[in-house]
Amino acid sequence: MLHQKTIDDLLSIHQIYLEPDVTKYERGREILTKYPHAEHIEVESHWKIPELFGFEGSVDDWLWNKKNVLILGLKKGIVCRPNTRSSHWIAPSQSNGCTMSCSYCYVPRRKGFANPISIFVNIEQIMGHLRRHAERQGTKPEPDETDPEYWVYEIGENGDCSADAAICDxxxxxxxxxxxxxxxxxxxATKFVNREMLSYDPQLKTRIRFSLMPHQMSRLVDVRTTPISERIAVMNDFHEAGYEVNVSFAPVIYYDGWLDDWHALFEEMNDVLNEQTKAQLATEIICLTHNDRLHEVNLGWHPKAEEVLWKPEIQQVKYSQTGQRNVRYKNNVKREMVTELVDAVKTQLPYCKIRYAF
Known part of the structure; x- marks a missing residue:
């Protein structure tokens, strides 16, 4: 019997940082009522909390902040941004940050040193914008690689929606x-199994993407997440509950024996998934991108992971669209990794469509 990790294993809220207007919103009041014993600390902005954000923060408090701190604020820039891969649009975030602590996560590179969950309480404004945006798009004119019928909106760019759902609605x-x-x-995409979401009745209008990687590597770098076998084990239940269930093979990390471990993972999927789940399965394959500043931070709290994430001999500099200096595998290494993993998926999971691989 698998031990089902619950949100109580991840969160024990002792401090809530909140913007002044949070209590004007019903969602804000609901969350504050849910955590009656937490200390309230009023801040000007959810982005401006010196003891949490900025690389000058204390690395010793990294995991404590993840478990014990919640931030409540208002989403200011409510816009949809075009996207070209797993969705057509990036929706305005209903949250930012995460209680989990994957050592390769890009969000700390954008938001700062520690990134506990920030929940945006003006959800009605966000939903109103999304409704109007979808109405302006009209009927999708033709099928594409993202979806055969619908415009697809990514709502989890900056956090994990399954964990957020355990905090509020x-x-x-x-x-x-x-x-x-x-x-x-x-x-x-998600790395946390929240079985409460099985009751949400999405009617195939929500595509949940379970992030998967080999067990050995996940135990090292997927800190505070649901174990891989539990993610796979729940996929049939989520499909039966009305979700479109996909997977995300990400990040793909190079180490001795990496491909053999992926073969083993695919065999486990073949054994566990039922025919209905297999018939609608699709994936994205994304190789690791790392960051020199995040590498320095990680050395302070999880140096063991950096032994596999930081490999200068096979990595090269890649500047992001926002100008950040990231590193990724050298072109020849990455090309070989992508080719080998794509071939493995086609051979072992022939029912699984590959949406993109890079």
Whole structure:
């Protein structure tokens, strides 16, 4: 019997940082009522908390902040951004940050040194924008690689929606919204199994993407996440509950024996998934991108992971669209990794469509 990790294993809220207007919103009041014993610390902005954000923060408090701190604020820039891969649009975030602590996560590179969950309480404004945006798009004119029928909106770019859903109903409300929109569906990737979400009745208008990687590597770098076998084990249940269930093979990390471990993972999927789940399965394959500043931070709290994530001899500099200096595998290494993993998927998981691989 698998031990089901719950949100109580991840969160024990002792401090809530909140913007001044949070209590004007019903969602804000609901969350504050849920954690009656937490200390309230009023801040000007969810982005401006010196003891949490900025690389000058204390690395010793990294995991404590993840477990014990919650931030409540208002989403200011409510816009949809075009996307070209797993969705057509990036929706305005209903949250930012995460209680889990994957050592390769890009969000600390953007938001700062520690990134506990920030929940945005003006969910009605966010949903209103999304409804109007979808109405302006009209009927999707033709099938594409992202979806054969609907415009797809990514709602989990900056966090993990399954963990957010254990704090408040933002994600449940969004799933309900897209259930009603005739031309759109939502999507998000997750590394946390939240079985409460089985009751949300998405009616195939929500595509949940379970992030998977070999067990050995996940235990090292997927800190505070649901174990891989538990993620796979719940996929049939989520499909039966009305979700479109996909997977994300990401990040793909090079180490001795990496491909053999992926072969073993694919065999486990073949054994566990039922025919209905297999028939609608699709994946994305994404090789590791790392960051020199995050590498320095990680050395302070999880140096063992950096032994596999930071490999200068096979990595090269890659500047992001926002100008950040990242590193990724050298072209020849990455090309070989992608080719080998794509071939393995086609051979072992012939039912699984590959949406993209890079």
């Amino acid at each position: 933002n994600v449940k409300d969004l799933i309900g919204l897209y259930r009603e929109l005739p031309n759109a569906k939502l999507t998000f």
